[in-house]
Amino acid sequence: xxxxxxxxxxxxxxxxxxxxxxxxxxxxxxxxxxxxxxxxxxxxxxxxxxxxxxxxxxxxxxxxxxxxxxxxxxxxxxxxxxxxxxxxxxxxxxxxxxxxxxxxxxxxxxxxxxxxxxxxxxxxxxxxxxxxxxxxxxxxxxxxxxxxxxxxxxxxxxxxxxxxxxxxxxxxxxxxxxxxxxxxxxxxxxxxxxxxxxxxxxxxxxxxxxxxxxxxxxxxxxxxxxxxxxxxxxxxxxxxxxxxxxxxxxxxxxxxxxxxxxxxxxxxxxxxxxxxxxxxxxxxxxxxxxxxxxxxxxxxxxxxxxxxxxxxxxxxxxxxxxxxxxxxxxxxxxxxxxxxxxxxxxxxxxxxxxxxxxxxxxxxxxxxxxxxxxxxxxxxxxxxxxxxxxxxxxxxxxxxxxxxxxxxxxxxxxxxxxxxxxxxxxxxxxxxxxxxxxxxxxxxxxxxxxxxxxxxxxxxxxxxxxxxxxxxxxxxxxxxxxxxxxxxxxxxxxxxxxxxxxxxxxxxxxxxxxxxxxxxxxxxxxxxxxxxxxxxxxxxxxxxxxxxxxxxxxxxxxxxxxxxxxxxxxxxxxxxxxxxxxxxxxxxxxxxxxxxxxxxxxxxxxxxxxxxxxxxxxxxxxxxxxxxxxxxxxxxxxxxxxxxxxxxxxxxxxxxxxxxxxxxxxxxxxxxxxxxxxxxxxxxxxxxxxxxxxxxxxxxxxxxxxxxxxxxxxxxxxxxxxxxx
Ligand code: ADP
Ligand code: MG
Numbered sequence: 001x002x003x004x005x006x007x008x009x010x011x012x013x014x015x016x017x018x019x020x021x022x023x024x025x026x027x028x029x030x031x032x033x034x035x036x037x038x039x040x041x042x043x044x045x046x047x048x049x050x051x052x053x054x055x056x057x058x059x060x061x062x063x064x065x066x067x068x069x070x071x072x073x074x075x076x077x078x079x080x081x082x083x084x085x086x087x088x089x090x091x092x093x094x095x096x097x098x099x100x101x102x103x104x105x106x107x108x109x110x111x112x113x114x115x116x117x118x119x120x121x122x123x124x125x126x127x128x129x130x131x132x133x134x135x136x137x138x139x140x141x142x143x144x145x146x147x148x149x150x151x152x153x154x155x156x157x158x159x160x161x162x163x164x165x166x167x168x169x170x171x172x173x174x175x176x177x178x179x180x181x182x183x184x185x186x187x188x189x190x191x192x193x194x195x196x197x198x199x200x201x202x203x204x205x206x207x208x209x210x211x212x213x214x215x216x217x218x219x220x221x222x223x224x225x226x227x228x229x230x231x232x233x234x235x236x237x238x239x240x241x242x243x244x245x246x247x248x249x250x251x252x253x254x255x256x257x258x259x260x261x262x263x264x265x266x267x268x269x270x271x272x273x274x275x276x277x278x279x280x281x282x283x284x285x286x287x288x289x290x291x292x293x294x295x296x297x298x299x300x301x302x303x304x305x306x307x308x309x310x311x312x313x314x315x316x317x318x319x320x321x322x323x324x325x326x327x328x329x330x331x332x333x334x335x336x337x338x339x340x341x342x343x344x345x346x347x348x349x350x351x352x353x354x355x356x357x358x359x360x361x362x363x364x365x366x367x368x369x370x371x372x373x374x375x376x377x378x379x380x381x382x383x384x385x386x387x388x389x390x391x392x393x394x395x396x397x398x399x400x401x402x403x404x405x406x407x408x409x410x411x412x413x414x415x416x417x418x419x420x421x422x423x424x425x426x427x428x429x430x431x432x433x434x435x436x437x438x439x440x441x442x443x444x445x446x447x448x449x450x451x452x453x454x455x456x457x458x459x460x461x462x463x464x465x466x467x468x469x470x471x472x473x474x475x476x477x478x479x480x481x482x483x484x485x486x487x488x489x490x491x492x493x494x495x496x497x498x499x500x501x502x503x504x505x506x507x508x509x510x511x512x513x514x515x516x517x518x519x520x521x522x523x524x525x526x527x528x529x530x531x532x533x534x535x536x537x538x539x540x541x542x543x544x545x546x547x548x549x550x551x552x553x554x555x556x557x558x559x560x561x562x563x564x565x566x567x568x569x570x571x572x573x574x575x576x577x578x579x580x581x582x583x584x585x586x587x588x589x590x591x592x593x594x595x596x597x598x599x600x601x602x603x604x605x606x607x608x609x610x611x612x613x614x615x616x617x618x619x620x621x622x623x624x625x626x627x628x629x630x631x632x633x634x635x636x637x638x639x640x641x642x643x644x645x646x647x648x649x650x651x652x653x654x655x656x657x658x659x660x661x662x663x664x665x666x667x668x669x670x671x672x673x674x675x676x677x678x679x680x681x682x683x684x685x686x687x688x689x690x691x692x693x694x695x696x697x698x699x700x701x702x703x704x705x706x707x708x709x710x711x712x713x714x715x716x717x718x719x720x721x722x723x724x725x
Contacts, residue, residue, distance in 0.1 A: 050139065050146045059140040066138065069097030070245050078240055079105060086210055087218040087237040089230050093244030094223045094398065095359035095405050099131050099190055100138060102219065106186045107163045114215060116185030117161065121168040123196040125151040126320050126327060127357040132156070132165040133328075152496050153525070153590045168198035172205070173496060176446050180209055186217045191356055192230060193222040193394075195430035195458075201440055203233065204456050205447070223356045224394060226427070233458050247404040249366075253417040261369035262286070262295060264414045268367050269299050272412070273313060273345055274306070280364030280409070281334055281346040283354055283402055287373045287388050292317045292349045294534060299347055311335070311342035318350035318358070321527040323582055330360050355398050359405065366403040368396060369414040374428070377435050379464045381645045382472075382629070384436040385671040392428045396420065432461050437469040438499050442478055445485045446493035472629060475695050476503045491601055495594065497525065504626025505594065506603060511622040513615075514598070515607045519561040520554050520619075522591040524667060524679070526583045529560055530654075533578075540578040547577075548656035551616055552681030554623055554667070556656050560584065621687050623665055628692035632664045632677055633706040640664065640677070643706050652678040662709075663688065685713045 048055050066072065071092060081088045092098050103120045110118050122128040132149035139147055148157030150166040152173075157164055168189070175181060187206060189199055206218055220230050220237070231237050258264040265284055272282055286292050296315040303313045312335035318327060335344030348360055352372045372391050377384040391399075396413065403409030413420065441452065449455055452466060473479040476499055478489030485493075488506065495502035501521050508517035523529055532540040547563065549555035564584045567573040574581035598605060608615045624631075632640035632649055640649045640660075651657060652670060661682035670676040689696050689710065698714065701707045 048140050050141050055140050058137060062138050066097070066101065069101060070242050071097035071101050074240065074242055075105060078102070079109065081238055081240055082106070082109065082217055082219070085238055086214065086216070087220065087234040089220045089222070089227050089234070089237050089239045090242070091222050091224070091227045091239065092242035093246055094356045094401065095361075096242050096244060098221045098223075098242075099127075100135055102221065103163050103165075103188055104135065104139065106188065106217070106219070109217075110185040111162065114185050117183050118163045118186040118188065119171055119181075119184045120163070120165050120188040120190055121171050121199065121202065122165060122357065123168055123191050123194045123199065124320055124353060124357050125167055126322075126324075126353055127191075128165045128167050129156075129324055130327060130358060133324075135163065135165070153586070153593055168196055168202055172198045172202055172443060175202075175205055176443060176493060179447060180213055181216070182213075185215065186219065188219040188221060190221045191223070192220045193224045193226065194356070195428070195432070197431040197435050197437075197440060200430055200432045200458055201444070203458055207234065207456055223398065229458070244401075246401060247406075247408040249400050249404040249408070250410045251400060252410065252412045253420065254414055255416065257416055257419065258369070258414045261371060261414050262291060265367055265369050266295055266298055266302065268412050268414065269347055270302055270306075272365050272367075273303060273311065273347075276365065276410075277343075279334060279337070279343040279345065279362075280407075281348065281360070281362045282365045282367065283360060283363045284347065284349045284367040285352070285354070285369065285372070285399055286349055287351065287371050289317075289319045289321060292319055292351070296347075296349050297534075299349070309338075309340060309342060311338055312344040313347050314344070315347045315349060318348055318353055320351065320353060330354075330358065334362065352395075354402065355395060360402070362406055363402050364407060364409040366399055366409065366411040367414065368399045368411060370396065370419075370424070375431060375434050377465065379462065379468045381642070381647050382436070382468055383645075383647070383669045383671065385669060387671060390424055392425050393420065394427045396424065430459050432457065432459060433465075435461075435465075437461060437465055438472045441466065441469040442473055442485075442489060442493050442499050445473075445479065446490060450483070473499060475629065475692070476500065476626070478503070494601070495597055497521065497594075500626040500630075501525070502626075504622055505598070506601075507625035508622040509603050509606065511618040511625070512606050512608045513618040513622055514603065514605050516558055516619050517622050518591055518594055518598070518605065519587075520557050520623075522587040522594060523557045523561060523584070525590050526587045527580070529557065529580055529583045529587070531578045531580050536578075543576075543578040544656065548658075549616075550658070550682075551620060552657050552661075552664075553655055553679040554681045555616060555619060557679075558619070561587070564588075620665075620681055620683050621691060623681055624683055624687055624691045627665050627667065628688060628695050630666050630669070630677075631683070631688065632666060632680075633709070634660050634662045634664070635705050641704065641706065642669075642677075644702065646702065646704060647675055649675040649677045651680055652676040654678065655680050657682065685710055686717060689714055689717065 046055060047053065090098060090102065103118055106118045110116055128149045128151050132147055133143050136143040136147040141147055144156045145158055145160050147163045148161040150157055150164055150170050152167065152170060181187060189202060192199055209216060220234065227239050231239055269282055269284060286295060296317045300313065300315045303310065314335050316329045318330055330348050334346040337343045346362065348354065354360060370391055371388050373386045374389045375384060376387050400411035403411050444452060470479060470483060473489065478486060478492050478499060480486050491506060492499055492502040495505065505517055505521050508514040530544050547556050547559040549559055560579060571581040574584065595605065608618050631643045633643055635641055641647065642649055657680055663683050663685055664680045665683045666677035667679035670678050696710060698707060698711055
């Protein structure tokens, strides 16, 4: 482990000393202790006011742990601030207890006063679910009752729910039906430093709501630094800063750049395991599911091969699409020390989730290759994609900090110190500057915010990006030429889908195939349906071909859905056919929810007669009604160009199309080493011209081969209309 040594003092104090005064009363909302101090012994006889039963043993065990959290000592100070001020900014190191404790205090407050709910937003679904479960345990109640969560397509709350963890996107969605957020007495925006798109918009909204609802309390929570910016934005809100209880972390850089960061990362894990004495778990940051699963297998194999004298490792993957039960594994203990004294280690291989959202106790070693998948948007070619990019210095510091939670730790950065100093930007750009805004603009319009240019964004998006969003919404018919929300647009906004999907779903009723488009839309809204394990690629591909439809991947998805239903939703059938049971099942749930929204608007669910030759044609036409702006044209040279934007693209290797259609509609533009279009369907130019005449107004078209083709077809169509053909 060569490299220069430096010590990083994460919180700037380097000290572990802190005020020892602790709250002695029973904890948070669960104890119902209000403010009186009680001895724990007598408290043990207390009844949980929510369940009417005595507290469980688990409650008391967790309570002991909670009392050691840094925020615990700041109860009085925080509550005083909240009582006096409408908005408070709270900053504290990851793991200090912000997300789990503060909301419980606010539930207490809210129960005393107006009895409205407390909302606590999270940028990630995983965090919302996992934290809600933890807090339900802490309060000794059943998840979904007093404490619940709400994420897109999954609502785990009830009438009783007083504390609701939710994704920031869900709260934004709720605001459309409840513009003053009247069901809430307190809104906590957690992880505000992440500056997700939805959090940024929520901040702007809350700032407007504040004036109309003086009773609403707002808490902005964050793990890092830039509190001043948030304070200023919220009219000089007071700041409570909770000193971290972090230990120093020693930082190592590599002397030379690493050619292959995954190789380097795996090597480093094995070296740490062999060379570092005593226990101490390892946290490795990688960028995505495939990479993580693969690395876990390799690390496990390499360590197992080292022989019985070497301590055991338990490799645990962590990423957002992992099923919740498997995510909980990160809280399992490390393998025991062997009789020969060789310590066992837990190795968590995670995406950015472990950077701030989830705290994993026991981590002493962090390996940071310096990359993360980040969203980028290019308004010129209208492409949003997830790209593996270098992280910012702020991210790197957060990552390093994960090593110092339990004792002094080490962070191995797989890049040079020079790269850190000169090439990495200070902070990650807020997502609003890196996103396609069509969905957000539609929601804002629905919220009645018409003047987007003067909306109080913390960082205003680029005008070109806003314009692109307005333009697309206009083509989709969601906004009229004056930028006013149309009836169609208002309906589209009610679906928790991107505008193109919601338009397609609504329009499918005109093509007599809304049942089919519902199924396709649902499966497009869940994680990958087809499974392709590294060691069974061939079998998986063969299995997929059994579902393939000649017209393309959308209808292939439909075939999967139908087969799933015909096989009685059997998990074994899914397994045998390399279909992700979890995804299709999830998709089926999504389908139910979308159907209910359709019913609410009186949108009929219909199908064309299966034996009719129009059955598939209608589906393909409906696809165009939403995705007319995502079509590629096969040029004479043999490659595809995206229509209007003229980007060279290739059909993604995963496509089941066995031919190269002249016109191909795609669901997604994937940027990797090449530009790929994924989930593709063969369509006809006549349909494009008929279904989206505004978009295919050839007078406003750049000169290109596609235009010449379309002109020919248009002329032919006109002649047909005049009865000449
Ligand atoms: P913060 O929001 O300040 O980063 P949290 O409130 O999320 O901190 O976490 C505080 C502590 O609670 C963590 O250090 C961890 O020990 C514990 N904790 C949180 N979630 C869980 C969980 N699901 N299982 C076990 N412990 C947890
Ligand atoms: Mg937190």
